[in-house]
Amino acid sequence: MVNVGVKRVSIGAAAIAGAFALAACGSGASQPAANSANTAVGAGAVGGAGGGGVSDVSKQRSDAAGKSGTAPKSAADSTPRCTTADLSASLGSPTQHQDAAGQFDVPLKYTNTSSHSCALHGVPGVDLVGPDDPNGTTYHLPRIDNGVPMNVVEPGQSATATVTVLTQTPGSVGSLGSTGWTPTRLVTIPPGQTQPLTVAWPSSLTVMRQDSATHPGSFVNGILADPS
Template sequence: MSAQTTARTARRRRTLRLAAAALTAAAGLTLTACSGSDAAGAKPAGRTDSGAAAAETGGANSSGGAQGSGAQAGGSGTQADAGAKPGAKSGAAGKQSAGGGQAAGGSGASGGIERCHTSGLKAAFATGGDAAPDPDAEGATTTSVVLTNKGGRACKIGGFPGVDLKSENGGERWALARSSKKYGSITLQPGDSTDFTINVAMTKEEEGFYQPAYADVTPPNETKSITIQWPWGTLVDQRSATHPGTFVNPIG
Protein backbone atom coordinates (compact mmCIF):
# COMPACT_ATOMS: atom_id res chain seq x y z
CA MET A 1 0.00 0.00 0.00
CA SER A 2 1.33 3.40 -0.93
CA ALA A 3 1.83 6.26 1.44
CA GLN A 4 -0.97 8.14 -0.27
CA THR A 5 -3.44 5.31 0.28
CA THR A 6 -2.43 5.02 3.90
CA ALA A 7 -3.02 8.72 4.42
CA ARG A 8 -6.50 8.44 2.88
CA THR A 9 -7.39 5.51 5.09
CA ALA A 10 -6.21 7.39 8.16
CA ARG A 11 -8.35 10.40 7.17
CA ARG A 12 -11.42 8.15 6.71
CA ARG A 13 -10.91 6.56 10.11
CA ARG A 14 -10.53 10.00 11.73
CA THR A 15 -13.70 11.11 9.94
CA LEU A 16 -15.56 8.03 11.15
CA ARG A 17 -14.27 8.62 14.70
CA LEU A 18 -15.41 12.24 14.57
CA ALA A 19 -18.77 11.18 13.18
CA ALA A 20 -19.08 8.52 15.85
CA ALA A 21 -18.03 11.04 18.48
CA ALA A 22 -20.58 13.51 17.13
CA LEU A 23 -23.27 10.83 17.21
CA THR A 24 -22.29 9.85 20.72
CA ALA A 25 -22.35 13.49 21.77
CA ALA A 26 -25.73 13.96 20.11
CA ALA A 27 -27.04 10.82 21.77
CA GLY A 28 -25.70 12.08 25.07
CA LEU A 29 -27.43 15.41 24.56
CA THR A 30 -30.63 13.62 23.66
CA LEU A 31 -30.39 11.43 26.74
CA THR A 32 -29.55 14.46 28.85
CA ALA A 33 -32.51 16.32 27.40
CA CYS A 34 -34.75 13.35 28.17
CA SER A 35 -33.32 13.08 31.63
CA GLY A 36 -33.71 16.81 32.04
CA SER A 37 -37.31 16.58 30.90
CA ASP A 38 -37.88 13.68 33.30
CA ALA A 39 -36.23 15.63 36.05
CA ALA A 40 -38.34 18.63 35.18
CA GLY A 41 -41.34 16.38 35.23
CA ALA A 42 -40.11 14.75 38.41
CA LYS A 43 -39.84 18.04 40.20
CA PRO A 44 -43.53 18.83 39.86
CA ALA A 45 -44.17 15.25 40.85
CA GLY A 46 -41.89 15.87 43.74
CA ARG A 47 -43.86 19.00 44.47
CA THR A 48 -47.07 17.08 44.12
CA ASP A 49 -45.70 14.46 46.47
CA SER A 50 -44.57 17.22 48.77
CA GLY A 51 -47.96 18.79 48.34
CA ALA A 52 -49.55 15.44 49.02
CA ALA A 53 -47.29 15.01 51.99
CA ALA A 54 -48.14 18.50 53.03
CA ALA A 55 -51.78 17.71 52.39
CA GLU A 56 -51.41 14.55 54.41
CA THR A 57 -49.58 16.49 57.04
CA GLY A 58 -52.16 19.22 56.69
CA GLY A 59 -54.80 16.54 56.71
CA ALA A 60 -53.27 15.13 59.80
CA ASN A 61 -53.17 18.60 61.19
CA SER A 62 -56.66 19.17 59.92
CA SER A 63 -57.89 15.95 61.36
CA GLY A 64 -55.73 16.61 64.31
CA GLY A 65 -57.22 20.05 64.33
CA ALA A 66 -60.60 18.49 63.92
CA GLN A 67 -59.78 16.15 66.71
CA GLY A 68 -58.42 19.11 68.52
CA SER A 69 -61.57 21.04 67.76
CA GLY A 70 -63.44 17.89 68.49
CA ALA A 71 -61.59 17.71 71.73
CA GLN A 72 -62.23 21.38 72.19
CA ALA A 73 -65.79 20.75 71.20
CA GLY A 74 -65.73 17.83 73.54
CA GLY A 75 -64.04 20.11 75.96
CA SER A 76 -66.64 22.70 75.36
CA GLY A 77 -69.05 19.82 75.60
CA THR A 78 -67.47 19.08 78.89
CA GLN A 79 -67.76 22.74 79.67
CA ALA A 80 -71.33 22.48 78.50
CA ASP A 81 -71.62 19.52 80.80
CA ALA A 82 -69.93 21.62 83.38
CA GLY A 83 -72.43 24.22 82.35
CA ALA A 84 -75.01 21.55 82.86
CA LYS A 85 -73.67 20.96 86.33
CA PRO A 86 -74.72 24.42 87.38
CA GLY A 87 -77.94 23.54 85.63
CA ALA A 88 -77.99 20.46 87.75
CA LYS A 89 -77.26 22.68 90.69
CA SER A 90 -80.13 24.84 89.53
CA GLY A 91 -82.16 21.69 89.31
CA ALA A 92 -80.99 20.85 92.77
CA ALA A 93 -81.81 24.38 93.80
CA GLY A 94 -85.18 23.88 92.16
CA LYS A 95 -85.53 20.70 94.14
CA GLN A 96 -84.51 22.58 97.22
CA SER A 97 -87.10 25.17 96.34
CA ALA A 98 -89.59 22.45 95.81
CA GLY A 99 -88.30 20.96 99.00
CA GLY A 100 -88.73 24.38 100.51
CA GLY A 101 -92.28 24.19 99.30
CA GLN A 102 -92.53 20.78 100.84
CA ALA A 103 -90.84 22.10 103.87
CA ALA A 104 -93.35 24.86 103.84
CA GLY A 105 -96.26 22.50 103.43
CA GLY A 106 -94.61 19.54 104.75
CA SER A 107 -92.01 21.11 106.89
CA GLY A 108 -94.54 18.88 107.54
CA ALA A 109 -92.41 15.96 107.23
CA SER A 110 -89.75 17.24 109.57
CA GLY A 111 -91.89 19.35 111.87
CA GLY A 112 -95.05 17.27 111.61
CA ILE A 113 -96.86 20.15 109.87
CA GLU A 114 -99.30 19.10 107.17
CA ARG A 115 -102.26 20.79 105.58
CA CYS A 116 -105.34 21.47 107.63
CA HIS A 117 -108.07 18.87 107.15
CA THR A 118 -111.78 19.44 107.47
CA SER A 119 -111.92 17.17 110.50
CA GLY A 120 -109.45 19.39 112.36
CA LEU A 121 -111.16 22.72 111.65
CA LYS A 122 -114.11 24.63 113.03
CA ALA A 123 -115.90 27.27 110.93
CA ALA A 124 -118.19 30.14 111.92
CA PHE A 125 -119.33 33.49 110.59
CA ALA A 126 -117.80 36.44 112.43
CA THR A 127 -120.78 38.22 113.97
CA GLY A 128 -119.35 40.42 116.69
CA GLY A 129 -118.89 44.19 116.55
CA ASP A 130 -118.96 45.59 113.02
CA ALA A 131 -118.54 42.13 111.41
CA ALA A 132 -122.11 42.22 110.09
CA PRO A 133 -122.39 43.24 106.43
CA ASP A 134 -124.11 46.53 105.78
CA PRO A 135 -127.55 45.77 104.36
CA ASP A 136 -127.62 49.19 102.67
CA ALA A 137 -124.23 48.86 100.99
CA GLU A 138 -125.72 47.58 97.73
CA GLY A 139 -123.06 44.95 97.17
CA ALA A 140 -120.00 46.82 98.46
CA THR A 141 -119.87 44.93 101.73
CA THR A 142 -118.35 41.75 103.14
CA THR A 143 -118.84 39.08 105.71
CA SER A 144 -116.06 36.96 107.28
CA VAL A 145 -115.83 33.26 107.96
CA VAL A 146 -113.41 32.29 110.73
CA LEU A 147 -111.55 28.96 110.56
CA THR A 148 -110.06 27.64 113.80
CA ASN A 149 -107.62 24.78 114.29
CA LYS A 150 -109.43 22.61 116.81
CA GLY A 151 -106.87 19.80 116.61
CA GLY A 152 -103.89 19.09 118.82
CA ARG A 153 -101.21 19.71 116.11
CA ALA A 154 -100.19 22.65 113.94
CA CYS A 155 -101.40 22.63 110.33
CA LYS A 156 -101.01 24.78 107.22
CA ILE A 157 -103.81 26.32 105.24
CA GLY A 158 -104.00 28.64 102.24
CA GLY A 159 -105.91 29.24 99.03
CA PHE A 160 -109.57 29.42 98.19
CA PRO A 161 -112.19 27.55 100.18
CA GLY A 162 -115.30 26.33 98.42
CA VAL A 163 -118.53 27.97 99.58
CA ASP A 164 -121.96 26.71 98.60
CA LEU A 165 -124.97 28.58 99.86
CA LYS A 166 -128.15 26.56 100.19
CA SER A 167 -131.77 27.25 100.96
CA GLU A 168 -133.73 26.05 103.97
CA ASN A 169 -134.67 22.74 102.39
CA GLY A 170 -131.33 22.48 100.57
CA GLY A 171 -133.00 22.41 97.17
CA GLU A 172 -131.61 25.71 95.88
CA ARG A 173 -127.82 25.78 95.96
CA TRP A 174 -125.45 28.55 94.94
CA ALA A 175 -121.79 27.68 94.42
CA LEU A 176 -120.05 31.02 94.88
CA ALA A 177 -117.51 32.25 92.35
CA ARG A 178 -113.95 33.09 93.43
CA SER A 179 -112.09 36.36 93.14
CA SER A 180 -108.75 36.76 91.34
CA LYS A 181 -106.83 37.77 94.47
CA LYS A 182 -103.45 36.18 95.19
CA TYR A 183 -102.94 34.06 98.24
CA GLY A 184 -100.29 32.43 100.40
CA SER A 185 -100.46 30.01 103.30
CA ILE A 186 -100.51 30.29 107.06
CA THR A 187 -99.62 27.91 109.87
CA LEU A 188 -102.27 27.47 112.51
CA GLN A 189 -101.12 26.29 115.90
CA PRO A 190 -103.73 24.45 117.98
CA GLY A 191 -106.45 26.97 118.87
CA ASP A 192 -105.26 29.55 116.27
CA SER A 193 -107.68 31.07 113.76
CA THR A 194 -107.63 32.65 110.34
CA ASP A 195 -110.43 33.91 108.15
CA PHE A 196 -111.60 34.65 104.65
CA THR A 197 -114.15 37.15 103.40
CA ILE A 198 -117.17 36.84 101.15
CA ASN A 199 -118.25 39.86 99.15
CA VAL A 200 -122.02 40.00 99.40
CA ALA A 201 -124.63 41.90 97.39
CA MET A 202 -127.42 42.45 99.90
CA THR A 203 -130.95 43.44 98.97
CA LYS A 204 -134.25 44.36 100.66
CA GLU A 205 -136.29 43.93 97.51
CA GLU A 206 -139.22 41.57 97.52
CA GLU A 207 -138.30 40.18 94.11
CA GLY A 208 -135.10 38.89 92.57
CA PHE A 209 -133.56 37.85 95.84
CA TYR A 210 -132.01 34.70 97.22
CA GLN A 211 -132.35 33.77 100.88
CA PRO A 212 -129.58 31.44 102.08
CA ALA A 213 -130.18 29.30 105.14
CA TYR A 214 -126.76 27.58 105.34
CA ALA A 215 -123.27 27.77 103.90
CA ASP A 216 -121.24 24.66 103.17
CA VAL A 217 -117.57 25.60 103.64
CA THR A 218 -114.97 23.25 102.13
CA PRO A 219 -111.33 23.96 103.16
CA PRO A 220 -108.72 24.11 100.36
CA ASN A 221 -107.71 20.71 98.95
CA GLU A 222 -110.45 18.97 100.94
CA THR A 223 -113.63 17.25 99.78
CA LYS A 224 -115.64 17.30 103.01
CA SER A 225 -117.40 20.48 104.05
CA ILE A 226 -118.48 22.15 107.28
CA THR A 227 -122.06 23.39 107.32
CA ILE A 228 -122.75 26.63 109.16
CA GLN A 229 -125.89 28.77 109.45
CA TRP A 230 -126.30 31.90 107.36
CA PRO A 231 -126.85 34.73 109.85
CA TRP A 232 -127.64 37.55 107.43
CA GLY A 233 -130.49 38.74 105.23
CA THR A 234 -131.28 38.25 101.57
CA LEU A 235 -128.89 38.52 98.62
CA VAL A 236 -129.45 39.71 95.09
CA ASP A 237 -130.11 36.52 93.15
CA GLN A 238 -127.16 36.41 90.74
CA ARG A 239 -126.70 32.65 90.51
CA SER A 240 -126.63 32.81 86.71
CA ALA A 241 -124.64 36.07 86.47
CA THR A 242 -121.22 36.14 84.77
CA HIS A 243 -119.80 38.59 87.32
CA PRO A 244 -121.91 38.25 90.46
CA GLY A 245 -121.54 40.70 93.32
CA THR A 246 -121.39 37.82 95.80
CA PHE A 247 -118.09 35.90 95.63
CA VAL A 248 -115.35 34.32 97.77
CA ASN A 249 -111.88 35.71 98.57
CA PRO A 250 -108.86 33.58 99.57
CA ILE A 251 -107.86 32.66 103.10
CA GLY A 252 -105.56 35.00 105.02
Protein backbone atom coordinates (compact mmCIF):
# COMPACT_ATOMS: atom_id res chain seq x y z
CA MET A 1 0.00 0.00 0.00
CA VAL A 2 1.46 3.35 -1.02
CA ASN A 3 0.80 6.37 1.15
CA VAL A 4 0.35 9.66 -0.62
CA GLY A 5 1.63 12.62 1.35
CA VAL A 6 0.39 16.21 1.20
CA LYS A 7 3.11 18.84 1.18
CA ARG A 8 2.37 22.22 2.66
CA VAL A 9 4.31 25.32 1.78
CA SER A 10 4.10 28.47 3.95
CA ILE A 11 4.89 31.88 2.46
CA GLY A 12 4.97 34.69 5.02
CA ALA A 13 1.81 34.49 7.02
CA ALA A 14 -0.29 32.88 4.31
CA ALA A 15 -0.64 29.12 4.05
CA ILE A 16 -1.97 27.24 1.10
CA ALA A 17 -3.01 23.64 1.50
CA GLY A 18 -4.24 21.39 -1.27
CA ALA A 19 -6.20 18.21 -0.90
CA PHE A 20 -7.26 15.79 -3.56
CA ALA A 21 -9.81 13.00 -2.95
CA LEU A 22 -9.07 10.14 -5.30
CA ALA A 23 -11.33 7.26 -6.20
CA ALA A 24 -9.19 4.92 -8.31
CA CYS A 25 -5.45 5.17 -8.94
CA GLY A 26 -4.51 6.25 -12.38
CA SER A 27 -0.79 5.95 -12.63
CA GLY A 28 1.18 6.04 -9.46
CA ALA A 29 -0.95 6.08 -6.36
CA SER A 30 -2.43 3.40 -4.30
CA GLN A 31 -5.61 3.89 -2.36
CA PRO A 32 -8.62 1.77 -1.60
CA ALA A 33 -11.65 1.39 -3.25
CA ALA A 34 -14.46 1.07 -5.35
CA ASN A 35 -14.67 4.26 -6.79
CA SER A 36 -11.08 3.86 -7.37
CA ALA A 37 -10.55 6.48 -9.39
CA ASN A 38 -8.52 5.80 -8.78
CA THR A 39 -9.06 8.98 -8.84
CA ALA A 40 -8.03 11.87 -10.79
CA VAL A 41 -4.73 10.58 -11.86
CA GLY A 42 -1.74 12.02 -13.55
CA ALA A 43 -2.17 15.64 -12.53
CA GLY A 44 0.92 17.82 -12.50
CA ALA A 45 1.81 21.43 -11.76
CA VAL A 46 4.68 23.69 -12.70
CA GLY A 47 5.25 26.99 -10.98
CA GLY A 48 7.78 29.75 -11.58
CA ALA A 49 8.68 33.09 -10.03
CA GLY A 50 11.32 35.69 -10.62
CA GLY A 51 12.00 39.14 -11.92
CA GLY A 52 13.37 38.24 -15.33
CA GLY A 53 15.04 35.70 -17.56
CA VAL A 54 12.13 33.23 -17.62
CA SER A 55 11.56 33.69 -21.35
CA ASP A 56 15.26 33.25 -22.05
CA VAL A 57 15.41 30.03 -20.04
CA SER A 58 12.34 28.69 -21.81
CA LYS A 59 13.85 29.54 -25.19
CA GLN A 60 17.12 27.83 -24.27
CA ARG A 61 15.28 24.71 -23.21
CA SER A 62 13.22 24.76 -26.38
CA ASP A 63 16.33 25.13 -28.52
CA ALA A 64 18.06 22.32 -26.64
CA ALA A 65 15.06 20.05 -27.10
CA GLY A 66 15.01 20.78 -30.80
CA LYS A 67 18.70 20.03 -31.19
CA SER A 68 18.44 16.78 -29.29
CA GLY A 69 15.64 15.57 -31.56
CA THR A 70 12.97 15.26 -28.87
CA ALA A 71 10.13 13.16 -30.26
CA PRO A 72 6.50 14.29 -30.03
CA LYS A 73 4.04 12.45 -27.82
CA SER A 74 3.18 8.98 -29.03
CA ALA A 75 -0.34 8.05 -30.09
CA ALA A 76 -0.61 5.90 -26.95
CA ASP A 77 0.03 8.91 -24.70
CA SER A 78 -2.83 10.82 -26.31
CA THR A 79 -5.33 7.95 -26.26
CA PRO A 80 -8.30 8.81 -24.00
CA ARG A 81 -8.90 6.71 -20.91
CA CYS A 82 -11.43 3.91 -21.02
CA THR A 83 -14.65 5.04 -19.39
CA THR A 84 -16.86 2.69 -17.42
CA ALA A 85 -19.30 2.74 -20.34
CA ASP A 86 -16.53 1.44 -22.62
CA LEU A 87 -15.93 -1.65 -20.49
CA SER A 88 -17.40 -4.89 -19.21
CA ALA A 89 -15.91 -6.78 -16.25
CA SER A 90 -15.61 -10.49 -15.45
CA LEU A 91 -13.79 -12.72 -12.96
CA GLY A 92 -11.60 -15.68 -13.85
CA SER A 93 -10.97 -18.83 -11.83
CA PRO A 94 -9.01 -18.47 -8.56
CA THR A 95 -5.47 -19.87 -8.47
CA GLN A 96 -3.13 -20.26 -5.52
CA HIS A 97 -1.00 -17.17 -4.99
CA GLN A 98 2.71 -17.98 -5.38
CA ASP A 99 2.39 -21.25 -3.46
CA ALA A 100 1.09 -19.34 -0.42
CA ALA A 101 -1.34 -21.49 1.54
CA GLY A 102 -4.74 -19.86 1.92
CA GLN A 103 -4.04 -17.01 -0.49
CA PHE A 104 -5.55 -16.91 -3.98
CA ASP A 105 -5.36 -14.74 -7.11
CA VAL A 106 -8.60 -13.94 -8.93
CA PRO A 107 -8.23 -12.33 -12.39
CA LEU A 108 -10.44 -9.27 -12.83
CA LYS A 109 -10.72 -8.77 -16.59
CA TYR A 110 -11.86 -5.57 -18.27
CA THR A 111 -12.96 -5.93 -21.90
CA ASN A 112 -13.26 -2.97 -24.24
CA THR A 113 -16.80 -3.27 -25.61
CA SER A 114 -16.70 0.06 -27.43
CA SER A 115 -15.86 0.72 -31.08
CA HIS A 116 -12.75 2.78 -30.30
CA SER A 117 -9.35 2.30 -28.66
CA CYS A 118 -8.93 3.51 -25.08
CA ALA A 119 -6.21 3.61 -22.43
CA LEU A 120 -6.57 1.40 -19.36
CA HIS A 121 -3.79 1.52 -16.78
CA GLY A 122 -3.30 2.16 -13.08
CA VAL A 123 -5.03 0.43 -10.16
CA PRO A 124 -8.80 -0.02 -10.10
CA GLY A 125 -10.91 0.43 -7.01
CA VAL A 126 -12.32 -2.84 -5.67
CA ASP A 127 -14.86 -3.52 -2.93
CA LEU A 128 -16.03 -6.97 -1.89
CA VAL A 129 -19.66 -6.86 -0.79
CA GLY A 130 -21.43 -9.60 1.14
CA PRO A 131 -23.50 -10.50 4.19
CA ASP A 132 -23.43 -8.60 7.44
CA ASP A 133 -20.22 -8.88 9.43
CA PRO A 134 -18.73 -7.22 12.54
CA ASN A 135 -16.71 -5.10 10.08
CA GLY A 136 -19.72 -4.24 7.92
CA THR A 137 -21.02 -5.57 4.62
CA THR A 138 -18.26 -4.03 2.48
CA TYR A 139 -14.54 -4.86 2.46
CA HIS A 140 -12.52 -2.08 0.80
CA LEU A 141 -9.40 -3.68 -0.65
CA PRO A 142 -6.11 -1.76 -0.51
CA ARG A 143 -4.33 -1.19 -3.81
CA ILE A 144 -0.80 -1.87 -5.03
CA ASP A 145 0.43 0.16 -7.98
CA ASN A 146 2.43 -2.53 -9.79
CA GLY A 147 0.81 -2.43 -13.22
CA VAL A 148 1.94 -1.09 -16.59
CA PRO A 149 2.45 2.70 -16.95
CA MET A 150 0.51 2.83 -20.24
CA ASN A 151 -1.78 0.35 -21.92
CA VAL A 152 -4.02 0.85 -24.95
CA VAL A 153 -6.92 -1.58 -25.31
CA GLU A 154 -8.33 -2.06 -28.78
CA PRO A 155 -12.04 -2.84 -29.34
CA GLY A 156 -12.76 -6.41 -28.27
CA GLN A 157 -9.46 -6.74 -26.38
CA SER A 158 -8.95 -6.79 -22.62
CA ALA A 159 -6.65 -5.97 -19.71
CA THR A 160 -6.54 -7.61 -16.29
CA ALA A 161 -5.99 -6.59 -12.68
CA THR A 162 -5.40 -9.46 -10.26
CA VAL A 163 -7.36 -9.48 -7.00
CA THR A 164 -5.40 -11.32 -4.31
CA VAL A 165 -7.40 -12.58 -1.34
CA LEU A 166 -6.62 -14.39 1.89
CA THR A 167 -9.22 -17.06 2.52
CA GLN A 168 -10.68 -18.12 5.83
CA THR A 169 -8.81 -21.21 7.04
CA PRO A 170 -9.92 -23.49 9.91
CA GLY A 171 -9.26 -21.85 13.25
CA SER A 172 -8.44 -18.44 11.79
CA VAL A 173 -10.25 -15.32 12.93
CA GLY A 174 -10.41 -11.98 11.13
CA SER A 175 -10.81 -8.40 12.34
CA LEU A 176 -13.36 -7.95 15.14
CA GLY A 177 -13.77 -11.73 15.37
CA SER A 178 -15.00 -12.14 11.80
CA THR A 179 -15.24 -15.75 10.57
CA GLY A 180 -16.51 -17.49 7.44
CA TRP A 181 -17.31 -14.36 5.43
CA THR A 182 -18.09 -15.00 1.75
CA PRO A 183 -18.71 -12.01 -0.52
CA THR A 184 -21.61 -12.15 -2.95
CA ARG A 185 -20.26 -9.64 -5.45
CA LEU A 186 -17.26 -7.55 -6.43
CA VAL A 187 -17.76 -3.87 -7.21
CA THR A 188 -15.01 -2.16 -9.21
CA ILE A 189 -14.38 1.30 -10.59
CA PRO A 190 -11.86 1.49 -13.44
CA PRO A 191 -8.93 3.92 -13.01
CA GLY A 192 -9.89 7.54 -13.56
CA GLN A 193 -13.63 6.83 -13.45
CA THR A 194 -16.46 7.26 -10.94
CA GLN A 195 -19.08 4.77 -12.12
CA PRO A 196 -18.85 1.12 -10.97
CA LEU A 197 -19.09 -2.27 -12.61
CA THR A 198 -20.40 -5.26 -10.62
CA VAL A 199 -19.64 -8.96 -11.02
CA ALA A 200 -20.65 -12.03 -8.99
CA TRP A 201 -18.06 -13.39 -6.56
CA PRO A 202 -17.23 -17.15 -6.56
CA SER A 203 -19.50 -18.66 -3.92
CA SER A 204 -16.84 -21.17 -2.84
CA LEU A 205 -14.19 -18.55 -2.04
CA THR A 206 -14.35 -17.22 1.52
CA VAL A 207 -12.37 -14.14 2.49
CA MET A 208 -10.77 -13.35 5.83
CA ARG A 209 -11.71 -9.83 6.88
CA GLN A 210 -8.61 -7.84 7.78
CA ASP A 211 -10.10 -4.36 7.66
CA SER A 212 -7.86 -3.08 10.46
CA ALA A 213 -4.65 -4.91 9.45
CA THR A 214 -1.54 -2.92 8.55
CA HIS A 215 -0.46 -5.43 5.89
CA PRO A 216 -3.60 -7.39 4.92
CA GLY A 217 -3.41 -10.52 2.81
CA SER A 218 -6.12 -9.26 0.45
CA PHE A 219 -5.46 -6.47 -2.06
CA VAL A 220 -5.88 -5.46 -5.69
CA ASN A 221 -2.93 -5.24 -8.09
CA GLY A 222 -2.34 -2.86 -10.99
CA ILE A 223 -3.68 -3.49 -14.48
CA LEU A 224 -1.58 -5.51 -16.94
CA ALA A 225 -2.06 -5.87 -20.68
CA ASP A 226 -3.57 -9.16 -21.84
CA PRO A 227 -1.98 -11.06 -24.75
CA SER A 228 -3.49 -9.99 -28.07
